[in-house]
Amino acid sequence: MATFPILLLTTALGGVALSAANDGARTRAALKMSARSGLGLLPGLLAVLAGVGLTMAAVPPAGVATLFQAHGAVGFFLLAGLGALLTIPGPVAYPLAGSLHRMGAGLPALASFITTLTMVGALTAPMEIKAFGRRFTLLRQSLSLVLALLVGALMGGLL
Amino acid sequence: MRPDLKRPLLVVAIILAAHLALWIPSPGLAAQSLRNWGQGLVDVLVIVPSVLILIGLFDAWVPKEVVARNLGRTSGVRGVLLALLLGTGAAGPIYAAFPIGAALLGKGARPANLVIFLGAWATIKLPMLMMESAFLGIRFALLRLALTLPGIIACGFLMEALLSGHTAELRTSPGD
Incomplete structure (x- = not known):
């Protein structure tokens, strides 16, 4: 996973060099804009990450696992709901889902868990609202939640 | 600000x-x-500093007309495919995609393609597919992909329809 950030940084620096070779003033303006939006993003990012960190500390994976040995509809909605609250990147989400499965959580519930975990995030909503507005965020997150539940239910029928 | x-x-x-x-x-x-x-x-x-630098350069060099043509109202199926491709090609959690999406929208991408881009970014990634297969089985991973992909595209167009008349709110400048 560590190659991607390096690749990204190389691309960015290469882009800056290419841009500066063509037009120094335009490059300076572009970088100034990057710095400004970065500083604008920073307070929300710091707070959101602290919220996610605290939630993950308060609800450790092992605790989640015992909690979600509940089968049927209860386990299904509990998992989807927890996924909708948090936003966890894939490399953390899949091992977590894997251990939940070993501990007895059903595959349909895990399908909606993974989908809400990556697509819906109540804790990251403030950042999304800042980028696209409240209406857009609420709509996208509710539709994604419905999609996740639908995917889980369909997988229950198909698996 | x-x-x-x-x-x-x-x-x-x-x-x-x-x-x-x-x-x-x-x-x-x-x-x-x-x-x-x-x-x-x-x-x-x-990840984020590199992304921000690339967004700054994108904003400075890519003409609005190019984005509007490839991801805008008239981009059709090609625009949807491009939005999917842009979303799956990147790594990182979905909040890293928000400033990129805001830049695309500001340059004239249609809302449906923005939603498709965000959805693809969040949940459809080839390296992640391998990881998902490893932990939950390839049948699970492929089935979830087959169900999520059309769902994300449907969400995009549904949202665009629901948001019509509210595009003014969407046209806010990124990072403001």
Whole structure:
């Protein structure tokens, strides 16, 4: 996973060099804009990450696992709901889902868990609202939640 | 907005104070929470600065007309495929995609393609597919992909229809 950030940084620096070779003033303006939006993003990012960190500390994976040995509809909605609250990147989400499965959580519930975990995030909503507005965020997150539940239910029928 | 460090520093101070208060009843929880925060910050800080630089360059060099033609109202199926491709090609959590999406929207991408881009970014990734197969089985991973992909595209067009008449709210400048 560590190659991607390096690749990204190389691309960015290469882009800056290419841009500066063509037009120094335009490059300076572009970088100034990057710095400004970065500083604008920073307070929300710091707070959101602290919220996610605290939630993950308060609800450790092992605790989640015992909690979600509940089968049927209860386990299904509990998992989807927890996924909708948090936003966890894939490399953390899949091992977590894997251990939940070993501990007895059903595959349909895990399908909606993974989908809400990556697509819906109540804790990251403030950042999304800042980028696209409240209406857009609420709509996208509710539709994604419905999609996740639908995917889980369909997988229950198909698996 | 004027760039200044006061607000981020204030947020850091509040977070540290909260953890200090948490430390007294529950030192283990406070320590784990701080560790998670640090790990989250590292995860984000190795990606976001590069992304922001690329967005700045994109904004300065790519003409509005190019984005509008390839991702805008008349881009059709090709626009949807491009939005999917842009979303799956990247790594990182979905909040890294928000500023990119805002830049695309500002340059004339249609809302449906923005939603498709965000959905693809969040949940459809080829390296992630391999990981998902490893932990939950290839049948599970492929089935979830086959169900999610059309769902994301449907969400995009449904949202565009529901948002029509509210595009003014969407046209806010990124990072404001």
